[in-house]
Amino acid sequence: MTTYLIRRLIxxxxxxxxxxxxxxxxxxxxxxxxxxxxxxxxxxxQRRVTEEDIARLKARYELDLYLPIRFTRWxxxxxxxxxxxxxxxxxxxDTVVGCAIPxxxxxxxxxxxxxxxxxxxVRVVTLANLAERRTSRGILFGDFGLSQQIARDRPVSDxxxxxxxxxxxxxxxxxxxxxxxxVPVGIYSAVHQYSRFDYAMTGITFxxxxxxxxxxxxxxxxxxxVLAKEAGLPYLPSGGAQGIRNYDVPWIGTVxxxxxxxxxxxxxxxxxxxTFFNIAGWSRFIRASMLEVLRQDYVRTARAKGVRERAxxxxxxxxxxxxxxxxxxxxxxxxxxxxxxxxxxxxxWPGMGRLLVDALGRSDYTVAMAILFISTVLVLIGxxxxxxxxxxxxxxxxxx
Amino acid sequence: MATxxxxxxxxxxLDRLQTRSEGQWVVVFRRFRRHRLAMVSLAILIxxxxxxxxxPWIAPFPRDEIGLNRTRLPPMSVDPVTGQLHILGTDxxxxxxxxxxxxxxxxxxxxxxSVTMLVAIIGTTLGLLAGFFGSWVDNTISRIMEFVATxxxxxxxxxxxxxxxxxxxxxxLPSWIIGPIAWIMAAPNREATQVALLILVLAxxxxxxxxxxxxxxxxxxxxxxxxESARALGGSNMWILLKHVFPNAFPPLIVAFTLxxxxxxxxxxxxxxxxxxxxxxxxxxxxxxxxxxxxxxNHPWMPLIPGLPIFLCSLAFNFIGDGxxxxxxxxxxx
Numbered sequence: 001m002t003t004y005l006i007r008r009l010i011x012x013x014x015x016x017x018x019x020x021x022x023x024x025x026x027x028x029x030x031x032x033x034x035x036x037x038x039x040x041x042x043x044x045x046q047r048r049v050t051e052e053d054i055a056r057l058k059a060r061y062e063l064d065l066y067l068p069i070r071f072t073r074w075x076x077x078x079x080x081x082x083x084x085x086x087x088x089x090x091x092x093x094d095t096v097v098g099c100a101i102p103x104x105x106x107x108x109x110x111x112x113x114x115x116x117x118x119x120x121x122v123r124v125v126t127l128a129n130l131a132e133r134r135t136s137r138g139i140l141f142g143d144f145g146l147s148q149q150i151a152r153d154r155p156v157s158d159x160x161x162x163x164x165x166x167x168x169x170x171x172x173x174x175x176x177x178x179x180x181x182x183v184p185v186g187i188y189s190a191v192h193q194y195s196r197f198d199y200a201m202t203g204i205t206f207x208x209x210x211x212x213x214x215x216x217x218x219x220x221x222x223x224x225x226v227l228a229k230e231a232g233l234p235y236l237p238s239g240g241a242q243g244i245r246n247y248d249v250p251w252i253g254t255v256x257x258x259x260x261x262x263x264x265x266x267x268x269x270x271x272x273x274x275t276f277f278n279i280a281g282w283s284r285f286i287r288a289s290m291l292e293v294l295r296q297d298y299v300r301t302a303r304a305k306g307v308r309e310r311a312x313x314x315x316x317x318x319x320x321x322x323x324x325x326x327x328x329x330x331x332x333x334x335x336x337x338x339x340x341x342x343x344x345x346x347x348x349w350p351g352m353g354r355l356l357v358d359a360l361g362r363s364d365y366t367v368a369m370a371i372l373f374i375s376t377v378l379v380l381i382g383x384x385x386x387x388x389x390x391x392x393x394x395x396x397x398x399x400x
Numbered sequence: 401m402a403t404x405x406x407x408x409x410x411x412x413x414l415d416r417l418q419t420r421s422e423g424q425w426v427v428v429f430r431r432f433r434r435h436r437l438a439m440v441s442l443a444i445l446i447x448x449x450x451x452x453x454x455x456p457w458i459a460p461f462p463r464d465e466i467g468l469n470r471t472r473l474p475p476m477s478v479d480p481v482t483g484q485l486h487i488l489g490t491d492x493x494x495x496x497x498x499x500x501x502x503x504x505x506x507x508x509x510x511x512x513x514s515v516t517m518l519v520a521i522i523g524t525t526l527g528l529l530a531g532f533f534g535s536w537v538d539n540t541i542s543r544i545m546e547f548v549a550t551x552x553x554x555x556x557x558x559x560x561x562x563x564x565x566x567x568x569x570x571x572x573l574p575s576w577i578i579g580p581i582a583w584i585m586a587a588p589n590r591e592a593t594q595v596a597l598l599i600l601v602l603a604x605x606x607x608x609x610x611x612x613x614x615x616x617x618x619x620x621x622x623x624x625x626x627x628e629s630a631r632a633l634g635g636s637n638m639w640i641l642l643k644h645v646f647p648n649a650f651p652p653l654i655v656a657f658t659l660x661x662x663x664x665x666x667x668x669x670x671x672x673x674x675x676x677x678x679x680x681x682x683x684x685x686x687x688x689x690x691x692x693x694x695x696x697x698n699h700p701w702m703p704l705i706p707g708l709p710i711f712l713c714s715l716a717f718n719f720i721g722d723g724x725x726x727x728x729x730x731x732x733x734x
Contacts, residue, residue, distance in 0.1 A: 015550055022551070026563060210718035212666040214673055215710050218693055218703045226700045334552050341554055342670050346693070356555055357674050360562035368559050375552040383550075 001391070001398075008387070012380045017075070019376045020139065023369045024071055055100045055123070059133070061148070064125055065098035074145070077138035082127050091127065098125035139373055149364035150355075156370045159355065166241055167351035170344070171336045174271045178278030185279070186286030187321075191313055193291065201283065208280030217273050217346035224269060236269050237262070239348040270347040274340060285328060290321040323394050330386030334378040337371065431727035438723025441716035448709060452505035456586050459499040460484070464681050467494030472699050488705050491688070492695055497705050503586070504683035505709060508668060510584050511599055511684075515664035516657055518603035519610055524646075524653065526607065527614025531649075532622060532641055541611070548608045557605060557667060562676040564597040571597065591682040598677050602664055613656055617649035624648070655725045662717035669710055685710050 058064040062073065072078050082093035103120035137143035144156035151159055189198045221238045228235035234251045237243060243257035243266070255262050293299065294317050302316045303309075341353030348354070352371060359367035391397050433439060451458065461484075470479050471494040473486055488497035530541040564571065573596050575589075581599075582592035621627065622645065630640045671677035672686025680687060688706035696703050 015547060018547065019551060026559060206718065206722070207715065210662065210715055212669060212710065212714055214666075214670050214689070215707055215714070218689065218696070218707060221693075222696060222700055222703060226697055230700075337552075341558065342674070345674055353554075356558060360558055361675060363566065368555075368562075372552070372555045372559060375555055376550060379550050379552055 005388075008384055012384065015380060016140070016377060020075055020373060021071070023372050023376075024074060027365045027369050028067065028070075051101055059100065059125075062133075064100045069097045073138070074136065075138050076140050077136050077143065079127060079130060082131065093126060093128040095127045096121075096124045097127055097130065099123070100125050139370065144370035144373075145366050147364055147367050149362040150359055150367060156367050159367060160352065160370060160374075163350060163352045163355045166349060167340070167344070167353065168336060169267070170270055170274065170349060170351055171332075171340060173267075174274035174278060175332055175335075177271070177275045178282050181275070182279040182282030183286050183325075186283035187290055187313070187318065189283065190287045190290035190294065190321075202287075205280040205284050208276050209284065213273060213277050213340075213343050214346060216276065217270070217343055220269050220273055221346070237266055238269060239266075241266055241350055270340075270343055270349050273347075274343055282328075286321065286325065289324050290317060293317045293321045296320070323390070326389045326393055327386040330382040330389065333382035333385070334375045337375045337378060428724075428727045432723050435719070435723030435726060437719045441719040441723075444712055445716045445720070448505055448713065449509060451502045452509055455499075455502040455506055459496075459502060460487075461496040461499045463495075463499055463503050463683065465495060470494040472695060472702065474699070474701055475705075489701065491702070492691055500683040500688060501685075501705060501709060504685050504688055504706065506585055507595060507678060507682060507684045508665060508686070508709075509713075510581070511595060511602070511668045512661045512665040514581075514599050515602045515606060515668075516660045518599070519606040519660060519664075520653075520657055522603070523607040523610025524614050524650070527611040528618055528641065528646060528649070530611070531615040531618025532637075532645060538615075542615075545608045545611055548605065551605075553605060557601065557671065558674065558676055560601045560604075561598060561671050564601055565594055565676055565679065568593050568597060573597070585682070587682060591678075594678050594682065598668060598671065602667055606660065606664065610653065610656060610660070613653055614649060617652060618645055621645050621648045651728045654728060655721050658717055658721035658724055662714055662721070665710075665713055665717070 055064065062070050065073070069079070073080075079097075083090045099121040101122040102118040103122045104116050105119045107115045107117060109115070136145045139145070142157065144160070146153050147156050147159055185201055189201045192198055224236045225238040226235075232250055234249050237247065237249075237255075241263060243255070243262050246254055246257050248254050249265070252261075255265065299312060299317055302312045307316070337352050340349075340351065341356055343349070344351045344354040345357050356368055356371045359365070359371070467479070467481075467490070469481055470486070470490050471492055473479070473490040473494075475489045475497075476485070476487065477489060478485055486496050486498070488501060491497055491500065526541050526545075530538040571593075573593060577596050578589050578592045581596050582589045585592055585595065627640060627644055630644050635643075668677060668684065669686035669689065672684045673690045675687070675690060677686055678684045680691075685706040689703060689710070692702035692706060
């Protein structure tokens with residue numbers, strides 16, 4: 001078990017670094033960003049952009065450093081300045097790590113065309129220069145750098161933390177509700193296979209799991225907000241986590257914007273849509289797993305020796321049927337972060353998924369990468385937890 | 401075939417036996433026909449598909465014809481100026497909804513079908529190789545699959561398509577990819593580029609599921625006795641792989657492909673809805689839905705018009721997948 005865990009942890013670190021590299025190369029390859037903004041300013045003639053402006057902006061977003069240096073600074077915050085051990089310089093502080101202003105060479109071709117290419121370097125960046133800059137501690141240690149567009153120059157982690165409670169609330173409540181409803185429904189369906197209830201439930205869950213949440217979300221708003229309001233019935237407000245103005249709802253009266261009632265009313269629809277979608281998954285899964293177990297010999301043995309049916313189901317069947325359930329539970333972990341981007345966008349819910357969509361829409365790639373990185377790490381942790389839980393709930397499985 | 405029929409009485413019996421033998425696919429189709437909802441779904445899909453193919457001929461209006469004096473007309477309304485009928489009404493720019501819905505079907509269905517085809521080709525090939533050859537081939541492919549599976553699909557899908565679409569001008573795709581897509585869409589090359597990029601993004605992440613399934617099936621089939629006897633006959637690896645392993649491992653994947661069609665359709669709709677997929681003048685059900693939802697408070701029918709085909713196709717693919725699963729499962733008596 002210990003050797004297994006150690007091996008798994010090493011594997012996890014490797015995969016984390018690999019996915020960080022993947023994320024970073026996407027970030028690096030993606031054009032747009034701050035320099036494009038500067039270019040636009042120059043093109044529209046708003047302001048003359050000098051070489052100094054470009055150099056300053058490049059320095060701010062580290063665009064003047066060589067790629068490997070930028071990557072390690074981004075990943076683990078190294079090097080933050082001259083590399084020293086006990087006051088001694090390990091590497092010369094004059095080592096060149098980047099180029100602030102590239103040299104320009106004017107090429108004149110025989111046919112008269114002129115092309116300007118960048119070659120060499122007019123002003124270099126050295127290790128010593130790095131000491132003056134703000135250095136992130138590295139994303140591996142939870143420092144995701146500064147946001148570029150959404151909240152200019154505020155740390156990405158602040159942004160994430162401000163959105164996290166909303167996502168946790170939405171995903172947490174809907175997952176919990178889905179399990180609380182879906183699991184009993186799945187068990188009942190399996191025990192009474194081919195009953196009317198079973199047919200109805202399999203039908204509903206089939207539709208629930210096949211319809212896109214986007215469609216369900218829009219239809220929910222249409223029915224419970226728009227049409228209900230037009231018909232003069234009590235309706236659910238849609239959009240956002242809390243209102244801006246007070247509003248009247250029939251039968252309930254005036255709802256104060258930002259009050260607990262307002263927030264609850266706004267929470268109901270996104271939560272219900274996600275719950276409905278998840279119930280389908282959970283109940284189908286439990287039903288299948290329960291049916292599998294009910295066919296086993298030990299269940300027949302239990303029945304044969306006269307155990308009451310209730311005990312057969314709860315003690316013998318259910319316990320074994322829940323084993324695969326544990327793995328699924330760990331799969332919930334990464335969806336807690338950006339699993340509901342679509343639902344959150346439909347309902348304008350200010351969570352992490354919505355933040356990802358906003359960040360991508362405004363080319364704020366540092367925010368997007370942070371979300372991608374966090375959810376990848378959560379996937380890995382989820383895998384690990386499910387493996388460990390597996391050995392706990394099922395002693396037949398040994399990890400070696 | 402090589403059996404001798406010496407006695408005339410026996411030959412009659414043999415004839416009867418021979419007429420009873422049917423091809424596998426005939427049996428599967430006969431079983432599939434019993435699933436009533438799947439048959440209805442198939443009919444609906446064929447209808448939508450035909451409408452989308454015939455779009456240039458049956459569309460009553462040009463695809464992008466804007467009419468600012470006839471915006472957001474409800475279904476079955478008549479244009480106040482020209483007196484023409486808009487069967488499904490018009491959108492926020494006065495473009496005819498019916499025309500755009502059937503053109504959008506071309507895009508949405510083509511994305512779904514081509515993504516599924518690409519995924520099927522890449523996934524089955526890699527799964528087949530990994531399962532059949534084992535050792536380092538399996539190791540390499542499995543590690544790649546694990547890595548791709550670790551990355552959460554929705555965020556990476558959104559990031560990739562956002563980056564690709566925002567830089568669609570910088571990425572140059574060869575004309576043998578763009579050409580056919582533009583032809584199918586009945587649209588200029590510029591619009592086809594976005595769609596091609598979206599297809600590539602979706603396919604580059606989608607193959608893992610298929611490859612995994614294929615690998616699992618091949619691992620099962622490989623241990624069967626008929627493979628052993630094929631080997632004993634002196635068959636080459638290639639022959640065994642293509643003639644014996646592939647046909648036996650393949651049927652369960654058909655269900656996965658049908659559900660994959662739904663997955664690709666829904667992903668395209670979601671990405672275009674959020675604004676990172678196919679961009680406006682090109683209609684898809686996703687971006688039409690995106691625009692319609694912003695007007696739904698005063699014009700509640702608007703999201704229904706692109707929403708209904710999404711609803712129908714999504715359910716239809718799932719029902720057909722369900723029907724195929726039953727039809728292909730030899731243990732299930734129908």
